[in-house]
Amino acid sequence: MTSLPSNPSHIWWCATGPLAFLPIHAAGIYDTPDPGNCISDFVISSYIPTLSTLIDNPQVTTPHSFQLLAVAQPNAPHHSPLPGTRKELELIKSRAEGVPFVPLIDDGATMENVLRHMGEATWVHFACHGVQDISNPTNSSLILANGSQLKLSTIIDLSLSHAELAFLSACETATGSKDLSEEAVHLAAGMLLAGYRGVIATMWSIGDVDASRIADGVYSHILMGGKPEYTQAALALHQAVQRLRLQGASFLSWVPYIHVGF
Template sequence: MHRTTRTLQQDADRHRKLAIERDKLLQEIRRLPDFERFLLPKDFAQLRASAHSGPVVMLNAADTRCDALILLADVDHVIHVPLPKFNLQRSVGLQNMLGRLLGHARATPFDDREGMRATRGAGSWETLLSTLFNGVIKPVLDALAFSTVGDLSRIFWCPTGPFVFLPIHAAGLYGTQYSSPGHKVSDFVISSYTPTLSILAQPNCHVAHSNDFRLLLVGQPSSDGQAPLRGVAPELRHIRTVVENPTSACTTLVESSVGTVEEVLGLMKDADWVHFACHGVQDAATPTNSGLCLANGRRLKISDIIGLSRSRSGLAFLSACQTAMGDEGLTDEAIHIAAGMLFAGYGGVIGTMWSISDKLAPIVARRVYEYLFRNGTRPDHRDAARALHEAVGHLRESGDASFATWVPFIHVGL
C-alpha cells in the first residue's frame, strides 16, 4: 500500500496557511456589530462594568503574598490592597480548620439536607472568623472607606484558591465583648459572591413589570430513596402563605408534581423564579455531576442546568446542601450548582456552602420571601441579597442557631 509521507517543511507550510486563514476569519468576524472583541481578552472597561451594582473584590492567595484587587464602576484603575497579615499558609490553615469545625458540628440524619454524617473534629469559629476579618476584610473596608455602620452597600466577593472555601461574608469579631455594631462585615456591607466578573457584567438583570409572574416550587420527592426531609413541607407551606397573601404580588405558583428531571427542566424554562427544597450533592470526583436530588434516584445535574435555555432572569433559591461549595481540585473554576444557575440565565442565586439544617431552612426561606413580597408588587430578584442578609441576621441574633447553621447561607450573583 502506497502511503504519502509529508515532510517537516510541508507540515510547517500547512500550519502557516491555516494560521493566515484563521486570522482572516477573525478579522471578518470582528467587523460584525457587537463582535469587535471576539476571542480577544476583555479590556478594562468591560471588566469595570461588572461593578455597576457595587465594588467587586477579587481575593488572591499565592505562595509569596495575598492581595485584594478592587474594581469600582467610576474608577479607571484597579485598586490594589495588600494583605500583609494574611498568607497562603494561613488561608489553607483556615480551610482545614473549617473542615474540622463542620465535622464537630455534624447534624443528625433527619436534620440536614445532605443525608450523610461528617466526621468529628475541633476548632474555634471565633478564631476562624476573626482571622478572616482582621487579615482580609478590614483592609478592604478601609480601602473603600466603609466606616459607617448600617450604611449597607452591596459588595461582590470574587474569591480564588483557598478563599473559595472560606465564609468571607461571615467574617467578624464575635463574643459578648463585640456585641455592639461595627465588628462584623455584615455591619457595613451586604455580601454577594460571584464566580466570574463576566457574570456581573452581562446584561441579564432585566426585570419585567407585567403581572405574569410564575414561581416554581420543587420539593423533595418521596420516592427518591433519600432520607426524608421533615422541613420541606412546612417550608413550601410558608412560601405559599406569603405568596398567596392578598396584599402580595399577583403570582402564579407552579409546583412539581412528580419531581423528575425532565419535568423540572421543562417547568424551569417557563417559570420566572425557582425554589428547590431537597437534598443536594457535591460530587468531588466529577463536579459537573453535582446536583439536586429528584425522583427515581436521579439528580438535576450541573450539566443539565447549564444546558437550559432560558430567556428570563430571576432568582433561583437552592434550599439544599452544598449548592455553592467549590471543588478542591478546581479552586479557580466555578463548578458548583449555584454557578450553574447563573450560567443558565438566573440573575441571582441563594445557595449554601455546606449542609444546612432541615429545621432552620424553612425559617430562612419564610423570612426571605416575606421581605421580597413585602410591598405587594412584583418582586425583584436584585433584592434577594438584602432579603437573605436580613433573614440570616435575625437568625444569628436570635441565639437559636450555631455558627454552622447560619453561616452556610450565601447569595451569588446580582
C-alpha cells in the same frame, strides 16, 4: 459605641483559590456582644464566580409573565428524610399569595416536570437534597422524584432568557472543587450560566428547620405586597440571616447561606 449603617452598602466578593472555600461574608469577631465587629454589620455580601459576571451584568431580555416554581422532595430514596421541605413550601405559598405559584412535591417533582416548568418560571425554588460530586463536579446534582438527579451538566445546557432568581435550599449547592479551585464549578454557578441573574445557595450542609426559616424570611421581603422583586434577594437573605444569628442560632445554622450574582 460603633454606629452601624442603616442602609448598608452592597459588596461583591470574587474569591479564587483557597479563599473560594471560606465564608468571607461571615468574617468577624464573635466573642463580644458589642455590634460593629463583623463584616455583615456594615455590608450586604454577594459572590460572583468571575469578574466578567459583574462587568457584563446581563439583563433579562425576554418579556415574560411572572411565575414561581417551588420544588420539594421530602422523601428521596437512599437519602435522609427532609420533612421540613413541606413546611418550607407552605410558607413560600403563603408569601406568594396573589402571584402565580407552581408547587411540585414528591412524585410530582420528576425530572420532566421540573425541566418543563423551569422553562416557564421566572423564579425557581428547590427544597431537596443537594449532592456535590468531588470527583466530577459536573455530576453535582439536586435530588428529585424517585432519586433522579438534576445534574449541573444538565443545568448549564439550559438557556432561560426570562429567568431571574434561583433559590437552592439544599446542601452544598455553592461548594466548589478543591481540584478546580480557580473555577466556580457548582450548582449555583450553573444556574447563572442557565440564565438566572441571582442565586441563593449554600456553601455546605444546612439544617432542615433552619432552611424553612431562612426561606420564609427571604420571600416575605422579595414578595412584599405581591410584587416580586428579585433585585432585593441579597438584602432579603442578609436580613433573614441576621435575624437567625441574633436569635442565638449556631454558626452552622446561618453561615452557609450566600447570595451569588445580582
